[in-house]
Amino acid sequence: MKFKIINQINLRLIIFFVGTFILSMLISRIFVIPSLILNNYSERYTELLVSCEQGKFFNNNLFYLNIPLNININRNIDNSLNDCLKAESFKSNMNNYRVSEQRLSHLTITSLQDLRIPTLQKINTFSEIE
């Protein structure tokens, strides 16, 4: 009889342990990990987006203006365009880890408005091109 009671208590403890473990895992996967990802990578993601937009801008405008470019500037534009792909990979990775589109876009807008975040100035001005 005593043995049975101990077993019942142990079983309850084990179930409680498993339940707590699963619950904390769920909390971590749904709330903690996405927040950590956002905190750690939204800044870099924003940088990549900015660099990507710069690349697109220069690529389109210089193409239409038909300005001959030196190799370095061409490479800079290529690198900036590569950042578009990197940003896409960042985004798809974030989505894989349950960072919602809404949170991501909200945070990106905030980051873009935040002047403290330095953006990579791979291509500076038209004067460099000239």
Next chain:
Amino acid sequence: MILSNRYIAIIVFASLLSFGLEYLYFMKIHSEFDKIDNIDLILSEIITNNNLEALETRKVYLDDKFILGRALFHEPLLSGTRDVACVTCHLPQFGSSDGLSASIGNGGRKLGQSRKMENGSINLQPRNSLDLFNRDHNSVTSLFWDGSVEVSRELLENSNNPTFHTPLGSSLPNNIENLMAAQSIFPITRHDEMLGNPGSISPNFLPSEHANKDNELANLSSSLNYNEKLNKVMNLIIYRLVGNENTKHFWHTEYRDLFANAYPGLESKDITAAHLMNALSRYEEVAFATRDTPWDKYLNGDISAISFDAKLGAKLFYSKARCSSCHSGELFSDFNFYSIGVPKFGFGFDGNGEDLGRYYVTKNNKDKNKFRTSPLRNVMLTSPYFHNGSVTDIDNVIKQHINPYLYSKKYKDDGSFVLTNAELQNINSIYKIKLILTDQEISNLKVFLTSLTDNGSLSKETLTPNNVPSGLFKYLDR
């Protein structure tokens, strides 16, 4: 109270355990994000592990042998009916191939994708014309789709003078310099490629000295055996080119000079098939070498030489997609033979698309439907793909590689399966491990393959002569 303490302890322990595991999980995520930003680091690891090196850039000498080879490569006199040259099926504008699924040799009119059989007759050629890029490279151990011309594997390691295995056996002309030279006799002496058929005559639109001439090459007595016939054909071609002291065609003198310049001290009466074959090889070696691809620049340390997409493609190529299992080495081929379930297409060897590939060389049942791994340099220029040219775009080529059983459950019009059981059994075992690639990954692989393109290798001025001594070059496109 004791019980509640236990529960608190369990909560703490379970939470710590789960958060510990989640920390490790986050570290994994962290490295994934890092890798996106540092694809070059991953690639440098791949480059080291696979011993990848840029293709050696050799100095190119446009010597007299090259000039002779160039004239011969574009010379319709090498064909029975004086209207087909090597260049007919190996055009620079089609990446040294011809843009057709199955090449059209003898009996064809026009060039490239416009080339068709004369009078609507059927093209009996079973295979796609191979490109010629880098075939002089040391890693090339076999030529043609079925490897019917190959370097003797047993002797390769221990001998300075490798022997060549060809359908001619020991009757291959002496003094052949390399594998490229050894193969050149076969397209010239095949009826459906350049030799033409007995009784045929040259077209009447050619200049009078060439029009309506008998095809003396194909008319050789049928009592001669295969080897004798091939050697005799080559002797007749040399006679056509340089004549003898009694013949006075205007091109004879020019060819005698070209041979004399290419082989100092050689008299016209001593010209052999080997001289012709070696000169052709010299031209192909120089003309179709790729030297300046973005991938080679990347391997030499210029990390901006290829795009991020191409880098992702390279990573896939050497890892998940397992392409490098067969497409290995500097030329992206192991020059071995595999079946990847390519369905029958075109005329084939029996009129129904049947082509047993390597089996024709080894007569081993296990080699049925196996074909040589294609080298991939300039692969984006050499569509259509596969031995029968059944696929025109590289996406579908990649898809066929991903799933060689693609056609295994599809039916032909007569109700039979497209791939027979025997064909399925010979599919290379590496494909038995299922591979799933997303459209994005296929696109990345494609961008990587594009980075193997060297457009600069095909400079028209160097490759193409203005004319050839016989004056027949300009009639090739008629």
